[in-house]
Amino acid sequence: MPMTTAEKRATFDRLHESGCFVLPNPFDVGSARALQHLGFKALASTSAGFAWSIGKADNHVTLDEVCAHLAALCAAVDLPVNADFEGGFAHAPEQVAANVTQAVKTGIAGLSIEDSTGDKAKPLYERGLAVERIRAARSAIDADKSGVVLTGRCEGFLVGQTDLAMVIDRLQAYAAAGADCLYAPGIRSKEQIEAVVKAVQPKPVNVLLGWPGFSVAEAAELGVRRISVGGSLARSAWGGFMRAATEIAEKGTFTELGNGYSGAELNKMFR
Template identity: 75%
Template structure:
């Protein structure tokens, strides 16, 4: 019997109460079903991974694109899905609220709002505005009692503003504004991770691991609650695709195709 949306959301909240879990990022329905079949407890969308599937660059998709994608992911699996909701697809807090309410209706169990502007000259929203945007998202989620878990993201380390004191100050402000999970993509060292975990405790922290780094156990020992991989699974898939395609185009040979995942196994997985 399909799991109800209320159950998915309740399960997602329980996962954040103790321990540490990996929340991998599928980029389409097929990859979501594959990850669910492997045994993960929850999934998260990836803005970049999804954008590439429709031939767009990261941060160039529309809210229509994303909501259609999220609805498909949530309908495809009996697992909670967390949405990479970028910056809420708006600048003004009231418009962020409208979009968050729409995002919640796709069936997600959680969603994140980040503070990057997309403007290289001023890559982060002013602190006060960034806080108001989180408050607006919180209000929108609470308005329909959806139970969607709100994650507040500070993008400082991804845009060259890697002052950990500044980042932690923002995270604490986002927590006070209603964010229930905190996320700083780009932190890597044990010292950085430990500082963030301690600063926002007891609220849970999401850690991004995009390549070799800490294991789940090592991250758990530092107090991390959730580990996501962003667009890394999508990049891995594209790596195999591009190697094989370039070999055909440039050398006229087909040896890379032998490394593909068995078609029979894929058919069995998607029955």
């Protein structure tokens, strides 16, 4: 029997209790089903990967587009799905809460809210407002009694504000405001990861690993509970596509097409 939404959410919550698990990021229904086929325990959407799949740049999709995408992912797989919900698609805490309420109705098991503004002059929300936005998301989830896992994200390292003390201070504040899991995408060194894990414990920490050089086992040793890859799987897929298409366009040859995945195996997987 397929898992109900409540069962997916309970499963996702339990995954955060101990150990370390990978939360890979599909960009459409097909990639989600492929990841389920490979045995992953949960999935997470990717704002960038989804945007590229519909011909848009990252952070240029609408709330309705994202919610439709999340609903499609949740319906397509028998796994918990965590939503990359960007900045909540609003500035004001009350509108963040309203949008989180809409997202929860798609069937997601988790959701993240980040503190980046999209404004190059002031790339992060003022600390107090950022905390209120997390608190608003928490209130919306609690009001729905959904049990959705809330992740608080500090984007400092992605916007050039790499003061680890500042990032940790924000993560601790987000935890106090109700975030169940903490996430600082862009931290890369073992020392940075260890510092974040220690600072927010016993709350679980998500780490972004989208490059070679780190293993699941090494992350687990540092106390990381959750690993995601962001848009990296989507970029890998686009890498193969662009290499093959560029060869055809520029050289008139088809060598790269020989590196494609077996059509027979794809049909077998999706049958």
